Amino acid sequence: MLFLHHLIVKLVTLLKNYYWRVLYQTYRKKYNIPTSFWFGGEAIMFYGDGEIEIGEDSYIGRYSSIQASKGYKVKIGRNVAISHYVMIYTENNMADQDFNIKPLKTNKANTTIGDACWIGAKVFIKEGVKIGNNCIIGANSVVVCDIPDHSICGGIPAKIIRQKNL
Secondary structure (H helix, E strand, O other), X not given: OHHHHHHHHHHHHHHHHHHHHHHHHHHHHHHOOOOOOEEEOOOXXXXXXXXXXXXXXXEEEOOOEEEOOOOOEEEEOOOOEEOOOOEEOOEEEOXXXXXXXXXXXXXEOXXXXXXXOEEOOOOEEOOOOEEOOOOEEOOOOEEOOOEOOXXXXXXXXXXXXXXXXX
């Protein structure tokens, strides 16, 4: 009985891993993602009819999502490490409205992350934000405004903690 249980677990694991590999291949084709980009785990979602542009040698962790609305773009530079449970958007509902009245008003804008950045776990990056090159965004941060090059920032909302000593 234990052997059968282990066999079923292995089979389910293989099927699940195959499913994610196939899905990630469809993302590569739809958004023209380079082969050096690494999908680091399960349940990573890329969606929307906009553009997602990612530089070479970048990474995204499990349960992260990137949304690109039609006519808008998420641009991620080279050598960017995006941790787990990160959300990056080009569109969001406007907060100052009555959510009972449809259709809802939204904010839409391109979102950019520069080269050589490190985005911590559970970070939310709002539409229209530009993160400069060589930045660190601390875990659990909510990025609502632009971050200049060589910054270390964190918090809710994310604020610059200090500039890197280069």
